[in-house]
Amino acid sequence: MAATGKNxxxxxxxxxxxxxxxxxxxxxxxxxxxxxxxxxxxxxGATSDWNIGSSPDARGLTCLRKHGIETSHRARQVTKEDFMSFQYILCMDQSNLSDLNRKAKSVNNYKAKIELLGSYDPQKQLIINDPYYGSQEDFEKVYDQCVRCCKAFLEANP
Incomplete structure (x- = not known):
């Protein structure tokens, strides 16, 4: 969880x-x-509880490794505490945004700023589409969007 003095x-x-x-x-x-x-x-984290404890999709791991990135992440569901401990909660699409805003209403005085990650995209692609039912190419597109958005987000929050 977030520590004092950290983003x-x-x-x-x-x-x-x-x-x-x-x-x-x-x-x-x-x-x-x-x-x-x-x-x-x-x-x-996830808005659903479907994959708790699972590793990322093999196609996503292949994509990350191709770009020299490793992860040991295990899926987890967003908790009420997350709304209090994180400054930013950045999600991928309108459905995620609706779910998060609904969950946030059950947390008194939450501090998290809930936004679409795509709102930081310099190419203005607001939605990062789910590649789950797609191809390896769809995971590459997600990766490219995440690179653009994360770069802009980091620059906005040094």
Missing amino acids: SVLFVCLGNICRSPIAEAVFRKMATDAGVLDKWVIDS
Whole structure:
């Protein structure tokens, strides 16, 4: 969970096995490369409970490895505590956003800023589509969108 004096971000998608673990791994690598990892708490989670404890999708792991990124993430569901402990909760699509805003209403005085990760995309692609039923190419597209968005998010929050 977020520690005092640190920035914090939770990336969220439906199952926490495709988009959000890619975003988490990409952002962690960017923060590491920028020398600011120690200033961040970074995690990812799901709006659903379908994949709790699962590793990311094999196609997502293949995509990350292709780009020199490793992850040991295990899927987890977003908790009420996340709304209190994270500064930013960045999700992938309108359905995630609706689910998160609904869950946030049950948390008194939550502090998290809930946004679409795509709102940081310089190419203005607001939605990061779920690649689960797609091809390896769809995972590459998610990766490219996450790189653009995470870069802009990190630059906005040094």
